Every structure is written in C-alpha cells, then in structure tokens.
Amino acid sequence: QQPVQSPQAVILREGEDAVINCSSSKALYSVHWYRQKHGEAPVFLMILLKGGEQKGHEKISASFNEKKQQSSLYLTASQLSYSGTYFCGTGITGNQFYFGTGTSLTVIP
C-alpha cells in the first residue's frame, strides 16, 4: 500500500526543471508532499484533496490525477535550496495514510 515514487534520485543543475511522480495501487482521496533535508525532519509542502487539483507556491507545484491514482510534483527553475528528499503521502481512507519511497533531489551549481 506504500506509494511508489519515481525517479528514485535525480541530479539537476541550478535553473533546470524536475518532475517527481507518486503512484498508488489504491484509490486516493488526498496526497501530501514533504521535503526532508539531510539530518532534518520532513517539512510539509502542500496537500491536494480533489482529483485534478493543482496547487503550488513559488516555483513548486503539484497535480493530482485521482483516476490514475497518481500525483506529480513539479520543480521549476530549481535552486540549490531545493535539494533534499521528497516524499509523497497518500490518504486512501480517512484513517489510512502512507508515505512514499522517497526521491532524492540534488541541485548543483
């Protein structure tokens, strides 16, 4: 029931774009996205509650395709500060929630 993320790891140069995908084998009703920097706690980025909903702030946005049971996180014009591990979290019922496998993102100058 753990959602699968792809890619597992990605290296970008500053200014490049990236997409991280999150797929579930179960029907979803919510998706969270978190970023965790090395040695720190995960930090909540955003939540999507409706199929087709897109959210974002600054240059990080996400979409949620309820039919395909997928979500994607879009990082535009990446900055060094975007480096970290990104996790999706999926709600499959009101009381069941699973974190994804994680995607390591490294932005280099």
Place this chain on the structure above:
Amino acid sequence: DAGVIQSPRHEVTEMGQEVTLRCKPISGHDYLFWYRQTMMRGLELLIYFNNNVPIDDSGMPEDRFSAKMPNASFSTLKIQPSEPRDSAVYFCASSFRRASEYGYTFGSGTRLTVV
C-alpha cells in the same frame, strides 16, 4: 508555537537497556503519530493517537515497543529491552483534525543507536 518538541535528540544505549523517547505535540493538535525512519524501510508508522487515545498500533514491531499519551501535551515511546535493529531515527508528528486532510508537523527526531 515552538512546534513539535522531541527529546532527546540523540540516544546511544547498550543492547538490553530500556529507552524512552518523548514528544510534546503542537497545542491544539488532536492527532499524534510516532514514525520510525531507516534507509531500508523509509518512514514507517508505528502508532497514532487521537485525543490521547491510541487508534492504530499495528505498526509497532513487537511487544518490546509501547507508547502512551497520558495527556494532550505529552507522549512517550518506550523500547524495552532495546536491540541493535531498533537503531533508527524516531519522529513524532502532530496534526490538526484528520491527519490525511491536513499536513503533519514533525519534530526534529531522536536518533537512536543501540550497540
């Protein structure tokens, strides 16, 4: 608000010893979660509470693990006796209302090393 506060930040203990991890959730949050993070298994939910009542402890690996939440502002996770395979980072997180509809706020974690 100071956020979710966990203590200690680091714990090194010998196999067989009792370990107690502590957590103070954000005031007003009615859900509290204990997670364990390892390279091999990622973030695993151990147990969660709603209004101080344990709701789901199916993730607790063995009887050696126990968790309590005596009041809305304090929770403990105890491992007795500890084993080397318990070495991991343990996170406490809290949330307002139903956890799946709101973001989790994580504490800084406790890095546990059992030797």
